[in-house]
Amino acid sequence: MDSSLYVFVEDLRGEGVDEVLDRVAGYGAQGVTIAAAYHRARDVTPHGASRVTLRRDGVHFPPPDDLFAGLRLAPPVQEGADEEPLADLRRACAERGLKMHAWTVFLHNTTLGLAFPDITVQNCFGDRGSPADLCPAHPDVRAYAVALGRAAARQGVDSVVAEALHFGTFGHGYHHERCFVALGPMDAFLFGLCFCDHCMRRATDLGVNAEVAREECARIVGGVLDGDPPAQGEVTRAALTAYAGPEVVAYARARSETVTSLVAEVSEAVTSEGARLTFLDATGACKGYADGLPSAGLAAHDSWQLGVDLVALGDIVPSFAVLAYARDAARVADDIAAYQRSVGKDRELRAVLRPGPPDTDSEDRLAAKVRAAKAAGAEAVDFYAYGLASFDVLGRIPGALG
DSSP states (O other): OEEEEEEOHHHHHHHOHHHHHHHHHHTTOSEEEEEEEEOOEEEEOTTSSSSEEEEOSEESSOOOHHHHTTOSOOOOBOTTGGGOHHHHHHHHHHHHTOEEEEEEEOSBOHHHHHHOGGGBOOOTTSOOOOTTBBOTTSHHHHHHHHHHHHHHHTTTOSEEEEESOSOOOTTOSOTTOOOOSOOOHHHHHHHHOOOOHHHHHHHHHTTOOHHHHHHHHHHHHHHHHTTOOOOOSOOOHHHHHHHHOHHHHHHHHHHHHHHHHHHHHHHHHHHHTTOEEEEEETHHHHHHTTTSOOOSSOHHHHGGGGTOOHHHHTTTOSEEEEEOOOSOHHHHHHHHHHHHHHHOTTSEEEEEEOSSTTTOSSHHHHHHHHHHHHHHTOSEEEESOGGGSOHHHHTTHHHHHO
16 A cells, blocks of 8 residues: 655754655655645654744745746745755655655745735635635736646656645634634634635626625624624535525635636646646645544535535546544545545545544554555555654554554
């Protein structure tokens, strides 16, 4: 069974490329998924050169001039990128017969969002309060995403693992976020919808009355902010129709055309550089990241909330990464099976598991989830992430892979 470990460039610098790859191979993994383009974060790194690591937005390679020349947007460049750490890793992987995948964060970039506020999502009140979330409908963002995908593929990798190549969620990705109003899940969803000119125009072209949808969202969310009781229950299309009306649901559904067409362009660009695209849908993280106890709805059934149409993407993308952030092996199997039903049996599914807290408390539990993922249709199991887990936790991987 194919497998990889998610790895950060900071891991390689702190411990050495050879040392990290020797451990990866010792765990029985077939490759590494390296963070080629990442976002801001503060991580506890138990065996790193520092025990707390600050990460920044940007790419760990020099951006090719021919790809970004003439574009309004170019990726921030990480410190040390001129030393070409990905090229060193590629050579070391080739020597060991390990695969190398480029983990690439596309539209989650606070640095670009703060520098160019107009490219970020705009809520129903006209606020641009999510600087980390670039809008996939904006032409400049779309051109940037295509160039970034091509640039990542050009690093000589087997695949580009695309994170955040869809709409974001309300209340994610900014420092010291505060909300002392009890928003229900549906209220937060409506608050997070983008109503920028580009999103409104694309929805209108699809026959949606975008202005009515915006007015309804502003009316409902504004009412809750003014003291109305928040909506209860899971976000489903039926519940949303009853709560906000059919035009809002139609507007939310229209976002899938924006995402599908963008993913198609990025996939084509990646393929032209000799790699393939693995689409990573963040729904599984939205549901289970905090505690490994995802809410009832399966990730594949709720991905529409991020503008992701898995059925449509199944005709475009050869590979999908499923964030199976759950303590229960049966839930892992259910999520994988639901993805396979959506994208088709001829698409590669890669289950992403966390070998330690909050999802996993033993090698036996990890092994059970690996078996469940495989039985449900996953062709590969990847582990997140080398630098974030202790060596004791990482030591569960060989037994789990069997």
